[in-house]
Amino acid sequence: MKKTTLCLLALQFLMFPILNAQSAQPDFMRSIGKIYVVVAVIVAVFLGLVLFLIYLDKRLTKLENQINQHD
Amino acid sequence: MVKHWWKALGVLLVIYTLTVGMLIPLRPGITAVSPSSVRTGEQITIQVAGYNSNFKKAQDSIRAWLKLDNERAIAAQSISVKDDQSVSLIFDIPEYLPVDQRVQDMTLVIDNDADGASLLPSAVFVTQDSIDPEMGQQVWKNADISNLNDKKGITFPFRNILGETIRNTYFHVSLWLAMVSIFIISFANSINYLRDPLPIYDYKAKAYTRSGLLLGILGLLTGAIWAKNTWGQYWSWDVKQNMTAVSLLIYMAYFILRSSLTDSEQKARIAAVYNIFAFVALIPLIYVIPRLTDSLHPGAGGNITFGSQDLDNTMRMVFYPAIIGWFLISVWISKLQYRMDIIHARIWNLDDED
Structure with a gap:
């Protein structure tokens, strides 16, 4: 759980400077009718789902360990 | 395999949204x-x-x-x-x-x-x-604007500041509608728990709340990225942004409340009552208050929603499937979570018997 929170925080701090750097030269994020904004949004949704998968994976591992201890 | 059809449908609808939503060109x-x-x-x-x-x-x-x-x-x-x-x-x-x-x-x-x-x-x-x-x-020498041509072929509407980002309707707006639907399911399960305190209702309410929160956080994040390139800032302290952040914090407090209680029946009951209040607060916070004051966000005061002129029939062709697609995927994610809770409960019940 703690690691997931850390991951989320890390993502925020990693992503925002990257996006900031891109919009500092207004030509990239705003070029070709701002299509890269749509790309960034889709990537954000995908990363969010992946982070959630990692969280589910950890919960499942915990459950598996409990079952193993039980046997 | 037959009973999993809705998962396949959810995936297909999201793939449809991604391809059709990205490939149809904008109107000139x-x-x-x-x-x-x-x-x-x-x-x-x-x-x-x-x-x-x-x-x-x-x-x-x-x-x-x-x-x-x-x-x-x-x-x-x-x-x-x-x-x-x-x-x-x-x-x-x-x-x-x-x-x-x-x-x-x-x-x-x-x-x-x-x-x-x-x-x-x-x-x-x-x-x-x-x-x-x-x-x-x-x-004044008047000129008649007549015999205007029609654009042939399927296109999405062109809006000046939005440009291509009008496609975010399928990746941002639809997430919020899916989120509200998921919170409705969570709300219904909490009511069911208070009527009939079976642990399964509590597991379901918890799982759906977590998925709803995931959708909400993604909605806020994607909204911030979109806002940066249309309003100028990630966070403009706009009433819509503030109120959605408040309602998401209310839902986050649901999990803090759960983890602060130890007795599992008490936890389930108090959490169910809290969840009902959280849902009752959600609707005015995200849909009513922003309409009462000025906001940059469409669908709020002083700013019309993506209505007849922005959301045309071509966009509806992708927008509604997008909502259903994100909703089905979230239901799937929720189901995985409460199935784990059921297994977890089984293990501990076995321990009790030992």
């Missing part, structure tokens, strides 16, 4: 004109930048007007096309305008048979040196 539009301010009695040359336009290809059929209102317009004196995306227009602005305002805005309309008609509202501001509406009536 006008992104910029320069200069945008002129004086009366001048002959001006306006450079027009088009988007997705075919000025060169449809050179012979191109026509342009500056529209004052629904009845009155001036036709362009001459039109010279540079390439598909740029054209320069020459207009004779009359000595007087038939209006009594010092500064009058005019809408630019360009029509050709490949792109159909595209317009830019308030493209040019005309400053009158002296105001005389009657003289303006006399010298």
Whole structure:
């Protein structure tokens, strides 16, 4: 759980400077009718789902360990 | 395999959203004109930048007007096309305008048979040196805007500041609608728990709340990225952004509340009551309060929603499947979570028997 929170925080701090750097030269994020904004949004949704998968994976591992201890 | 059809449907709808939502082109539009301010009695040359336009290809059929209102317009004196995306227009602005305002805005309309008609509202501001509406009536040479062409083929609408980001309707707006649907399921399970305290209702309420929160956080994040490139900042302290952040914090407190209680029955009961209150607070916070004050966000006060003119039938063709797709995926994610809770409960019950 703690690691997931850390991951989320890390993502925020990693992503925002990257996006900031891109919009500092207004030509990239705003070029070709701002299509890269749509790309960034889709990537954000995908990363969010992946982070959630990692969280589910950890919960499942915990459950598996409990079952193993039980046997 | 048969009973998993809805998972496959969810995945297919999201794939459909991604492909069709990205591949359908935008309608041709006008992104910029320069200069945008002129004086009366001048002959001006306006450079027009088009988007997705075919000025060169449809050179012979191109026509342009500056529209004052629904009845009155001036036709362009001459039109010279540079390439598909740029054209320069020459207009004779009359000595007087038939209006009594010092500064009058005019809408630019360009029509050709490949792109159909595209317009830019308030493209040019005309400053009158002296105001005389009657003289303006006399010298006005009206041009009829008629026989406008239609754009052939399927396109999404072009909006000036939005541009291609109008596609975010499928990746941002739809997430919120899916989130509200998921919270409704969570709310219903909490009510069910209070009527009949079976642990399964508590597991379901918890799982759906977590998925709803995931969708909400993604909605806020994608909204911030979109806002950065249209409103200028990730977070504008806009009422819609603030209120959604508050309602998500209320839902986060649901999990803090759960982890602070140890007795599992007490935990489930208090959490169910809290969840009902959280849902009752959600609707006014995200849908009512933003409508009562001014907001940058569409669908709030002083700003119409993506209604008839922005969300046209082509967009609905992708928007509604997108909502259903994100919703089904979230239901799937929720199911995985509460199935784990059921297994967890089984293990501990076995321990009790030992």
